[in-house]
């Protein structure tokens with residue numbers, strides 16, 4: 640028996656169709672969703688992501704701007720630009736591509752983004768809203784994970800979800816969203832002694848650690864849903880996840896591939912947040 644594959648790309652495409660329709664009706668009301676993506680320095684991987692985000696905007700009929708700044712841009716200059724976009728009514732989402740060059744303090748930059756335009760969901764107030772369960776702009780990758788589960792009929796309610804990894808952008812928020820969906824949640828990390836044993840108890844296993852192919856067959860309960868958030872570039876240039884796909888595919892009930900799993904959902908949830916932010920300006 641082999642796992643059912645969760646085709647994130649397909650699910651992502653169908654969500655984009657929905658968003659396109661909603662964006663169209665918002666435009667009829669006089670508001671065109673607008674996103675600005677700001678990138679500092681010329682990291683080739685980052686440039687690919689930024690281009691994909693701009694492409695998604697174009698596909699959905701959004702307005703978008705891409706600002707490419709040199710690597711030696713000062714923090715003051717970047718802060719000034721964010722202030723400018725905070726006050727720009729054509730822009731409903733501001734994304735500053737991370738990581739930033741070392742001389743710029745990430746926290747200072749994220750804090751400067753207007754909460755209502757924080758489409759990454761990284762601002763401390765967005766994080767607080769998520770924790771409380773208020774209607775927040777949700778962080779894109781964790782939100783994408785929840786959508787993948789729901790849209791494949793794998794509703795988290797009543798399930799034991801085990802999250803491996805505790806980062807601010809994946810592990811912690813995805814655990815909180817799973818909790819809001821009424822899962823029982825266990826968070827494991829590098830200092831968890833019995834990590835394999837805990838992983839094997841999961842009905843839903845979400846992995847985001849940045850260690851290529853860490854999760855093997857013996858980590859997975861037969862029939863479990865395995866969501867791989869890892870995107871690691873190998874020496875041969877190929878992408879691979881934090882889950883050893885070929886090893887786990889025979890035991891899992893469901894599994895996300897890398898690429899084509901969680902990745903495309905991240906950009907789609909960014910589009911959803913931008914639309915949500917734009918819609919809120921009507922009220």
Ligand SMILES: Nc1nc(=O)c2c([nH]1)NC[C@@H]1CN(c3ccc(C(=O)N[C@@H](CCC(=O)O)C(=O)O)cc3)C=[N+]21
Nearest residue numbers: 688734735736737738759898899900901902903905906
């Ligand atoms: N402020 C900020 N927000 C981000 O959301 C953010 C960021 N900074 N910095 C970089 C990471 C990375 N990221 C990805 C988005 C989509 C794919 C994606 O679509 N991946 C495809 C493959 C793409 C390829 O072939 O390279 C897939 O997994 O199928 C990957 C990675 C967003 N990030």
